[in-house]
Amino acid sequence: xxxxxxxxRYEQVQDASKLQAYRxxxxxxxxxxxxxxxxxxxQELEMGLNGLLGQAVPTTQQPTQQNILVAxxxxxxxxxxxxxxxxxxKAAGDxxxxxxxxxxxxxxxxxxxxxxxxxxxxxxxHLLRLLQTEQDIAKLSLTSTPKIxxxxxxxxxxxxxxxxxxxxxxxxxxxxxxxxxxxxxxxDYARANASIGINGTVxxxxxxxxxxxxxxxxxxxxxxxxxxxxYGLKVYLTARFSAPIEIGGLKTADPLDPQVQAxxxxxxxxxxxxxxxxxxxxxxxxxxxxxxxxNYGRNHADGANMLADAVAAHGGIxxxxxxxxxxxxxxxxxxxxxxxxxxxxxxxxDNVLVQVxxxxxxxxxxxxxxxxxxxxxxxxxxMEFQITQEYLGQGTTLAYLSPMYKETLESDTYAKGKxxxxxxxxxxxxxxxxxxxxxxxxxxxxxxxxxxxxxxQANWYTFGRLAWDHTLSSEEIAEEWxxxxxxxxxxxxxxxxxxxxxxxxxxxxxxTPLGLHHIMGxxxxxxxGPWIKDKHRADWTSVYYHRADEKGIGFDRTxxxxxxxxxxxxxxxxxxxxxxxxxxxxxxxxxxxxxxYKVNSGxxxxxxxxxxxxxxxxxxxxxxxxxxxxxxxxDEERFQHVKTFLAIxxxxxxxWRDACLLYFQTFSKRPIPQDLEKPAHTLEHYMSLDPxxxxxx
Ligand code: BDP
Numbered sequence: 093x094x095x096x097x098x099x100x101r102y103e104q105v106q107d108a109s110k111l112q113a114y115r116x117x118x119x120x121x122x123x124x125x126x127x128x129x130x131x132x133x134x135q136e137l138e139m140g141l142n143g144l145l146g147q148a149v150p151t152t153q154q155p156t157q158q159n160i161l162v163a164x165x166x167x168x169x170x171x172x173x174x175x176x177x178x179x180x181x182k183a184a185g186d187x188x189x190x191x192x193x194x195x196x197x198x199x200x201x202x203x204x205x206x207x208x209x210x211x212x213x214x215x216x217x218h219l220l221r222l223l224q225t226e227q228d229i230a231k232l233s234l235t236s237t238p239k240i241x242x243x244x245x246x247x248x249x250x251x252x253x254x255x256x257x258x259x260x261x262x263x264x265x266x267x268x269x270x271x272x273x274x275x276x277x278x279x280d281y282a283r284a285n286a287s288i289g290i291n292g293t294v295x296x297x298x299x300x301x302x303x304x305x306x307x308x309x310x311x312x313x314x315x316x317x318x319x320x321x322x323y324g325l326k327v328y329l330t331a332r333f334s335a336p337i338e339i340g341g342l343k344t345a346d347p348l349d350p351q352v353q354a355x356x357x358x359x360x361x362x363x364x365x366x367x368x369x370x371x372x373x374x375x376x377x378x379x380x381x382x383x384x385x386x387n388y389g390r391n392h393a394d395g396a397n398m399l400a401d402a403v404a405a406h407g408g409i410x411x412x413x414x415x416x417x418x419x420x421x422x423x424x425x426x427x428x429x430x431x432x433x434x435x436x437x438x439x440x441x442d443n444v445l446v447q448v449x450x451x452x453x454x455x456x457x458x459x460x461x462x463x464x465x466x467x468x469x470x471x472x473x474x475m476e477f478q479i480t481q482e483y484l485g486q487g488t489t490l491a492y493l494s495p496m497y498k499e500t501l502e503s504d505t506y507a508k509g510k511x512x513x514x515x516x517x518x519x520x521x522x523x524x525x526x527x528x529x530x531x532x533x534x535x536x537x538x539x540x541x542x543x544x545x546x547x548x549q550a551n552w553y554t555f556g557r558l559a560w561d562h563t564l565s566s567e568e569i570a571e572e573w574x575x576x577x578x579x580x581x582x583x584x585x586x587x588x589x590x591x592x593x594x595x596x597x598x599x600x601x602x603x604t605p606l607g608l609h610h611i612m613g614x615x616x617x618x619x620x621g622p623w624i625k626d627k628h629r630a631d632w633t634s635v636y637y638h639r640a641d642e643k644g645i646g647f648d649r650t651x652x653x654x655x656x657x658x659x660x661x662x663x664x665x666x667x668x669x670x671x672x673x674x675x676x677x678x679x680x681x682x683x684x685x686x687x688x689y690k691v692n693s694g695x696x697x698x699x700x701x702x703x704x705x706x707x708x709x710x711x712x713x714x715x716x717x718x719x720x721x722x723x724x725x726x727d728e729e730r731f732q733h734v735k736t737f738l739a740i741x742x743x744x745x746x747x748w749r750d751a752c753l754l755y756f757q758t759f760s761k762r763p764i765p766q767d768l769e770k771p772a773h774t775l776e777h778y779m780s781l782d783p784x785x786x787x788x789x
Contacts, residue, residue, distance in 0.1 A: 093727040095541025098284050098549055099576035102143030102224070106580060110226050111145065117193075117202050117229060119157035120150045125168030128322035129209035133163060133216045136283065140220040155199055161219075163204035163212050172205050180235065181207050187291070187324075188237030189215030191222075193230065202229060210291075210324035217287040225575040236561070239519045242409070242445070242474070242529035243559035244292035244328065245285070246374065247536070251304060256297050257480050257617075259487030260537035260544030265295060271315030278316060281536070282323035288556025293320070294328040294531075298376035298413065302335035305359060314366040326371035328411070331399060333375065334383040335359070346388035347398035356402040364406045372408035373399050374447070374531075379416040392416075392432065392446075393439035400441035411474055411529065412440075414448045414464060417631065424647075424654030425631040426452040430463050438470035445474040445529045450500040452656070453637075455483055455533075456609040457600045460668070460678050461500050463659035465514045466507030466522070474529035475500075475518045479551045481535065483617050484599055487544035488740045488786070490715065491599050492592035494554040494566035501562050506661040515562045530559045546734050549577065550592065566593060584725040591718045594711065600677075602708025602745040603752075605701065606691075607646065607681035610637040611752065613783030619744070620751040621783050638680070640759040644687050644697065646680030657682055687760045698760045705749040706768045712738065712745045743786050751778035 105111040118141055123134045134151060141149045141161075149161075155171070166173040166181065180190050189206040204215035218236060222229050248256040249263035264277055285293070295313065296304050303309055317327040336342040336355045346352055363370050377384025377395055385395030396412040403410065414429045421428040433446060440446065446468070451459020455478040465473060477497055484491045501515040508522060516522040518530060532555040535543050543549050553573045557564055570592045574585050603620070604611060611634040613621035624634040639647055649656040650669045657669045667673045668682050676692055679685060687698040695703065716738045723731055750771035753764060755778075764770065781787045 093729045095546050095730060098542065099553055099573055100284065100287060102140045104146040105144050105223065105226060107226050113230065114223055115145050117159050118149050118161040119159040120152045122152055122160055122162045122171060124153060124164050124171060127209045129213050132322045133213040137216050144223045159200045161202045163216055165206055165208060165212060175203060177205050181205060183235050184211060185237045187211055187214060188235060191215055191219055191232045191234050193232045213286055213324060214289055225572055226580045238289055238560045239562060240528045240530050240559055242292055243290050244294060244529060244531045245290055245534045246294045246531045247534045248297045249295065250297050251301050255537055256299060257482040258537050260535060260539040260542060262538045264536060264538060267312055270312035274315065274319050278319045282320045282325050285325050286323040288553055289560035290556045291324050292326045292328055292371050294330060294374045296330045298330050298374060299382060300330035300332035302332040302338040304329055305335055306339055310363060310366045317367045326369055327367060328371040328374055331373040331375050333377045333395065345383065347385050347390050347394045353398055356399060360402040370408060372403050372410055374411040376413045391436060393436045396444045397441045400444045404443050409443045409445060411445050411447045414446050419629065424649065424656050426656045427654065427659060430659045433464060434467055437468040440471050445472050445527060447474040447476045447531055449476045453609060457484055457604045458677060460681060461503040461514050465517050466505030466512055466661060469523045472525040472527045473517055474531060476531045477555060479532040479535045479555050483612060485741065485744055486618055488737050489599060490545060490547045490595050490738060490741060492570060492595045493551045494569050495593060496596050497558055498566055506663045545737055546730055578726045581725055584722050587718045588722060591715050598708055598711030601704045601711060602748045605704035606676060607678040608638055609681060610634060616784050619783030620748045622752050622755045623779055639684055640756055642759055644685045645756065646684040648684040649682045687762060698762045699765055702753060702764050702768055705753055709745045709749050712742045716742060740786055747787060754778065
């Protein structure tokens with residue numbers, strides 16, 4: 093049990109009566125039709141059922157038994173057609189499916205029906221999940237459809253196989269051996285994605301390399317696309333804006349230059365020659381040194397539209413990122429994306445999505461939602477979440493991110509009055525968009541267990557599940573994942589689920605409580621570095637964000653400060669701008685607050701900061717205790733892996749707490765409350781450590 097099998101372990105069902113019921117229901121499997129997608133659905137059902145039921149289930153073409161599992165579409169399966177499901181299937185759309193139990197001609201059917209082959213595959217995974225999690229399947233009657241159309245992983249993978257902000261080994265894509273060698277990992281990767289409804293993957297880093305657009309690489313890309321296609325997983329690439337110069341020999345990449353436009357058009361045609369169902373481009377432009385339309389005095393819409401025109405005839409899309417900032421916005425980096433993009437609302441082509449990070453800075457442990465959500469009615473906005481834990485302890489930290497994703501999705505923008513949640517902007521219901529999308533920056537690499545930390549798998553899983561249906565709760569998703577990944581034993585599930593649900597808050601407490609942000613070590617973003625200052629860009633330092641002084645701490649984003657709060661719709665802006673009503677979790681994000689200010693607990697801000705940091709450390713210790721108690725209920729290999737990583741996390745938590753409190757104390761000049769554990773070392777000691785490594789403390 094090294095974690096390779098993810099949540100697709102298909103171990104024999106332990107509950108005897110469930111096992112009996114499942115064995116009875118699936119006397120044989122019938123899938124009529126033989127597209128590559130139906131083939132993999134059949135393979136998956138066979139493999140899954142053989143494992144879960146502990147016996148081989150025959151696949152037949154016509155009913156021979158009393159109890160039958162049938163999967164298919166009315167167009168290729170006569171059996172499905174005879175069941176007359178057309179009314180119900182209308183609601184299933186292009187990717188959805190029905191699961192139901194019914195009888196016909198004296199036989200009992202468990203039915204997976206869809207309008208498309210990919211719907212059948214998704215339905216097959218759903219049925220397997222029901223068995224894996226030991227649910228009742230006697231009276232099935234459900235329809236499931238995705239709420240968002242493009243559910244995409246973003247791999248920040250470089251062509252040399254290093255991964256930007258990747259903590260689980262190297263890139264999965266073995267460019268050297270492609271296109272000839274198809275690693276089984278590619279197939280297992282596609283299976284895992286299909287099992288949670290992910291239908292797209294951007295293979296390359298947003299800090300793009302134009303080489304991937306050259307024929308040698310495109311052949312390799314095509315081989316991956318071929319391997320993924322049966323699983324409904326489309327391939328996308330990042331487009332380096334200056335590619336026409338770098339690989340096209342042009343003098344400019346100006347998006348309004350006809351030669352440049354023709355070059356992208358021809359390049360797109362070439363790509364579609366290799367990959368007929370190529371998804372399109374993801375673009376980072378004019379951000380962190382990447383080239384873009386502004387280099388030529390053009391704007392983001394000019395750039396995005398040029399690429400959109402190049403792929404439009406082939407049905408491709410452009411995902412244009414709104415993660416932009418430079419020194420043009422001297423008073424507050426948080427404001428720049430909104431200021432640059434909002435005026436362009438209505439100017440983007442129909443096949444452009446603007447991809448916005450969940451918060452206005454950069455994947456901090458906690459951020460308020462990005463003010464662009466709700467603010468661009470004429471432009472479909474796509475969510476970008478980070479699954480890889482760049483700012484959340486990276487590969488060694490147990491952080492279940494569903495609560496963080498949900499916090500953003502459920503935030504109310506008030507764009508069209510109460511109930512205008514971020515999720516409704518993303519799923520198209522707020523402004524009636526049909527082009528919708530959500531992206532997650534992948535945490536997957538060549539590590540045997542895919543994600544480095546065993547629990548990192550839960551974040552890949554939860555991203556897919558929420559992309560399909562953002563109304564699912566964090567708790568439901570955690571429970572599913574635990575049951576499939578470890579065991580259905582409730583003595584294991586209950587405590588470990590609650591450990592997962594609290595894990596994100598625990599990390600926020602020991603890293604950036606009360607709305608603090610961007611106080612991590614320079615460049616690698618791992619350990620604490622609240623003292624980082626005097627760099628060539630102020631907005632890359634920590635002091636720019638926490639602004640601690642003798643009076644207090646926090647970034648004043650109200651009228652008396654940067655007024656970033658005014659970018660939100662009035663009810664939200666009003667709530668955030670008022671010290672009395674701002675949610676405490678965002679307190680120091682929006683306000684510079686006196687050390688002696690009384691917070692909700694009745695403590696002074698300084699004391700509250702001390703308690704929060706300490707409770708973060710305590711939280712990790714509780715996680716350790718919880719985990720220790722489940723020893724013996726899961727395999728020793730994964731048990732020890734998690735235990736060891738939790739011990740590292742406990743060191744990290746102390747390090748963050750001590751370093752941050754000692755540093756902030758130089759401003760507050762107040763004591764750490766007596767009843768709290770004292771820092772183990774001096775501030776000088778922590779400042780002398782290399783924050784890339786967990787110190788031996
Ligand atoms: C930041 C990362 C950087 C990425 C950038 C981005 O530190 O490595 O290139 O985001 O999203 O979080 O483009």
